[in-house]
Amino acid sequence: MHTRLLAAVAAGVVSILGAAGCSTTATPGATLSPSPTAAASSRAPNPYGIGPIDPPAPGSPVLTVRGGSAPLALTLDKLNALGNTTLTIDEPFIKRRETYSGVPLGVVLGKAGIPETATIDTVGLDDYHYISTAKPMIESRALIATDRGGAPIPYDEGGPIRIVFPNGTPLSSVLDAWNWSLESITVKASGEPGP
Secondary structure, three states, rough: OOOOHHHHOOOOOOOOOOOOEEEEEEEOOOOOOOOOHHOOOOOOOOOOOOOOOOOOOOOOOOEEEOOOOOOOEEEEHHHOOOOOEEEEEEOOOOOOEEEEEEHHHHHHHHHHOOOOOEEEEEEEEEOOEEEEEEEHHHHHHOOEEEOOOOOOOOOOOOOEEEEOOOOOHHHHHHHHHHHOOOOEEOOOOOOOOOO
């Protein structure tokens, strides 16, 4: 079960279940608050469970990539300049079909000099970690999404960047791998403990 969901359940937060039985986000000890628009209306609670987040200053990196031969600190413009892929998927957390555009994870790792055999730690702004060998993420065509439906992804909806997978790929049903509000990717040294 998704670690963020477990924390949300422990905190007494009502969640909206996704296709694989989990969805909402939280970290241990985190206080969840609805987005201002959700609080002001009668809509369902934010399925991402993310409260207000201060965005980086204009021109600041949205993604840092460390541990390869060429560390990266990418602004949104620099990340988008690495290439563009668009895919339409069944988003499992909100159970809706959505179109995302962004940069394949494999392209970013290649630019950073990180081999597919490396173990990487993807970290969200809420300090959520997903650790995996890079190869299955690349083979599942992980996309670092920078745009949803032709617009920036709001922070309280998993933005400004997040990892998504095309339908039917091996990791498309592993909800732990769908790290939203992605902040960094770091190579973990062999034997290095998890968070």
